[in-house]
Amino acid sequence: MNYDIAIVGAGIAGASLAAAIGARARVLLLEAEDQPGYHATGRSAAFWSETYGGPAIQPLTTASGPALRDGGFLDPLGSLHIGRTGDAAALDAFLAEFADTPVALDRVDPATLVPGLRREWRHGVMEASCAYIDVAAYYADRLRAARCGGAVVETGAALAAAERQNERWRMVTHDGRVFFAEVLVNASGAWADAVASAASVRPIGVQAYRRTMVQLLTDTAPPSTLPHVADISGGFYFKPEAGGRLWLSPHDETPVNAHDVQPEEIDVATAIDRFEQVVDWRVAKVERSWAGLRSFAPDRAPVYGFDAHVPGFFWFAGQGGFGIQTAPAAAQIGAALLVGGEMPTGVDVDRYAATRFARP
Numbered sequence: 001m002n003y004d005i006a007i008v009g010a011g012i013a014g015a016s017l018a019a020a021i022g023a024r025a026r027v028l029l030l031e032a033e034d035q036p037g038y039h040a041t042g043r044s045a046a047f048w049s050e051t052y053g054g055p056a057i058q059p060l061t062t063a064s065g066p067a068l069r070d071g072g073f074l075d076p077l078g079s080l081h082i083g084r085t086g087d088a089a090a091l092d093a094f095l096a097e098f099a100d101t102p103v104a105l106d107r108v109d110p111a112t113l114v115p116g117l118r119r120e121w122r123h124g125v126m127e128a129s130c131a132y133i134d135v136a137a138y139y140a141d142r143l144r145a146a147r148c149g150g151a152v153v154e155t156g157a158a159l160a161a162a163e164r165q166n167e168r169w170r171m172v173t174h175d176g177r178v179f180f181a182e183v184l185v186n187a188s189g190a191w192a193d194a195v196a197s198a199a200s201v202r203p204i205g206v207q208a209y210r211r212t213m214v215q216l217l218t219d220t221a222p223p224s225t226l227p228h229v230a231d232i233s234g235g236f237y238f239k240p241e242a243g244g245r246l247w248l249s250p251h252d253e254t255p256v257n258a259h260d261v262q263p264e265e266i267d268v269a270t271a272i273d274r275f276e277q278v279v280d281w282r283v284a285k286v287e288r289s290w291a292g293l294r295s296f297a298p299d300r301a302p303v304y305g306f307d308a309h310v311p312g313f314f315w316f317a318g319q320g321g322f323g324i325q326t327a328p329a330a331a332q333i334g335a336a337l338l339v340g341g342e343m344p345t346g347v348d349v350d351r352y353a354a355t356r357f358a359r360p
Contacts, residue, residue: 001028001152001179001180002026002168002179002180002181003025003026003027003028003152003179003180003181003182004025004026004027004181004182004183005021005025005026005027005028005181005182005183005185005338006027006028006030006169006171006179006181006183006184006185007027007028007029007030007185007187007316008030008159008184008185008186008187008188008195009029009030009031009032009186009187009188009189009191009195010029010030010031010036010037010143010153010155011036011037011187011189011323012037012135012138012139012142012323012324012327013187013189013316013317013319013323013327013330013331014029014031014185014187014188014316015029015036015037015139015142015143015146016142016327016328016330016331017185017187017316017330017331017334017335018142018146018149018151019142019143019145019146019149019151019331020331020332020334020335021149021151021334021335021338021339022145022149022150023149023150024335024339024340025338025339026150027146027149027150027151027152028151028152028154028179028181029146029151029152029153029154030154030157030159030171030173030179031153031154031155031156031157032156032157032158032159032188032191033155033156034155034156035155036143036153036155037139037143043213043290043291043292043293044133044135044292044324045211045213045237045239045247045249045321046132046133046134046135046247046324047077047079047130047131047132047133047228047239047325048061048064048065048068048074048130048131048132048133048324048325049061049079049127049129049130049228049325050062050065050098050101050102050103050127050129050130051079051081051094051097051098051103051105051127052079052321052322052325053320053321053322054097055097055098055101056300056301056351057301057302057320057322057326058098058101058103059101059329059346059347059348060302060322060326060329060330060344060347061322061325061326061329062101062102062103062346063328063329063332063344063345063346063347064325064326064327064328064329064330064344065129066328067328068131068133068138068325068328069131071138071141072134072137073133073134073137073138073141074131074132074133074134075131075132075134076131076132077130077131077132077227077228077239078126078127078128078129078130078227078228079126079127079130079227079228079229079230080108080110080113080114080124080125080126080127080227080228080229080230081094081124081125081126081127081230081231081232082110082114082117082121082123082124082229082230082231082232082278083121083122083123083124083231083232083233084120084121084122084123085120085122085123087123087232087233088123090232090233091107091123091125091232094125094232095107095125102346103127103129104127104128104129105125105126105127106125106126106128107123107124107125107126108124108125108126109124110122110123110124113126113225113226113227114226114229114278114279115220115223115279116220116279116280116281117278117279118277118278118279118280121278123232125232126227130227130228132239133324133325135324138324138327139324142327142331154173154177154179156175157173157174157175157177158173158174159171159172159173159174159188159195159198159199160172160173160174160198161198161199162184162198162199162200163199163200164199164200164310164311164312167182167311167312168180168181168182168312169181169182169183169184169199169312171184182312183312183313183314183338184199184312184313184314185314185316185334185338186199186201186313186314186315186316186317187316187317188317189258189293189295189317189319189323190206190208190258190293190294190295191258192204192206192295192303192315192317192318193205193206194258196313199310199313200310201307201309201310201313202309202310202359204297204298204303204315204318204354204357205297205298205357206295206296206297206303206317206318207255207295207296207298208255208256208257208258208261208293208294208295209253209254209255209256209293209294209295209296210252210253210254210256210261210264210267210291210292210293210294211249211251211252211253211291211292211293211294211321212249212250212252212263212264212267212268212271212289212290212291213247213248213249213263213289213290213291213292214247214248214249214263214268214271214272214286214288214289215241215245215246215247215248215286215287215288215289216245216246216247216248216272216275216283216284216285216286216287217244217245217246217283217284217285217287218246218281218282218283218284219281219282219284220279220280220281220282221244222240222244222245222246223240224240226239226240227239229278231251231274231278234251235250235251235274236248236249236250236251236271236274236275236278237249237251238275245287248271248272248275249271250267250270250271250274252267252270253294254267256293258293258295261291261292261293262290262291263289263290263291264291267291268286268289272286292321294320294321295317295318295319295320296318296320297317297318297357298357299356300318300320301318301351301352302317302318302319302320302322302326302330302352303315303316303317303318303352303353303354303357304316304330304333304334304337304349304352304353304354305337305352305353305354305355306337306354306355307354308354308355308357308358308359309358309359314334314337314338314354315354316330316334328344329344329347332344333347333349333352
C-alpha cells in the first residue's frame with residue numbers, strides 16, 4: 001500500500017504527529033506492539049513541569065501548555081523543589097537557569113507544604129504551574145484524532161527493513177507485510193537507532209535508560225494539598241495519587257538496551273530509602289512497581305527533522321522523559337516541517353534540528 005508519510009512508532013510522539021498532520025497527507029502508523037502506547041507512553045510519571053528537563057526542554061513544555069490545558073488534560077498539582085542545608089547554591093543556580101523564562105518560581109519554606117519533612121530539608125522553591133497530566137485520556141485523544149484525520153494504524157508491525165527506491169521507501173515488517181511511503185518518520189523512541197539501521201541510515205546515538213516508579217501506601221497518607229516534591233540534586237521525586245497513594249521514583253537513569261524493561265529490586269529499595277530520609281512517614285506497603293524507558297540523543301535534546309544525508313528519512317526522536325509534556329509543540333514542529341504550517345511560539349526550532357548530527 002502507498003502512503004505519503006509512514007510513521008514508525010505509534011506512541012505519543014507518533015500519534016500526536018499523525019494527529020497534527022491530519023488529512024493533509026496519507027499517513028501510516030507502524031506499531032511494533034499489538035497495543036499502541038505499550039512502552040514509554042503507558043509508563044509515564046504523569047506530570048507536566050516547565051522546569052523538568054532543564055532549559056533545553058522548557059520552551060517545548062511551555063508551548064505545549066495551552067493545548068493540554070484547554071483540552072482538559074491538566075489538573076493543578078504544583079512542584080516543590082527541595083534541598084538540604086548544603087544545597088543553597090544548587091537552588092540559586094536552579095532559579096538563575098529559569099530567570100529569563102516565563103516560568104514562575106518562588107522561594108518557600110518547604111516544611112509548610114510537606115508535613116513530617118525532616119529538618120535538614122530547609123530550602124524550597126515552588127513551581128506553581130506544575131500539573132498532573134491525564135496521560136491515558138490525552139493519548140487516546142491523539143490516537144483518535146489521527147484516525148479521524150485518515151491515518152491508518154498497523155499494529156504488530158515491527159519494521160524489519162526499509163529501502164529507498166525511486167524516491168519512496170519500501171518497508172517490510174517482521175511478519176512480511178510491505179508498505180510504501182515517500183517519507184519515513186522515525187518516532188520509535190528507544191528503538192530510534194535500530195529503526196535507522198533498518199533503513200540503512202547512520203544512527204545518531206540515541207541511548208535508552210531505565211526509570212523506576214513505585215506506588216506506596218504510607219501510614220501518614222499524603223495530604224490532598226501535597227505538591228509534586230523533587231530533590232534539587234536529582235535523587236528522587238514523589239507525588240500524591242488518588243486513594244491516598246504515593247508515586248515515588250529514585251530518579252534513576254540506568255543505560256540499557258531497548259526492551260520491555262522491568263523494575264529492579266535494588267532500585268525500588270533505593271527509592272524507599274531515599275524517601276524515608278525526606279519525611280518521617282512509614283512505608284506501609286509497596287503496592288506495585290514498574291519501569292519505563294527514557295531515550296536521549298547525545299546532547300540530550302530532542303531531534304526533529306530530515307536526516308542530513310538520506311533523503312526522505314525524518315527523525316522525530318530523543319524526547320527523553322519529556323515526550324508527553326512536550327507532545328503538542330513537538331507535533332506542531334514535525335507537522336510544519338513535513339507538510340507546512342506555523343511553528344510553536346517561543347521555540348527555537350533550529351536547536352532541535354537533526355542536521356546537527358551531520359557527519360563531515
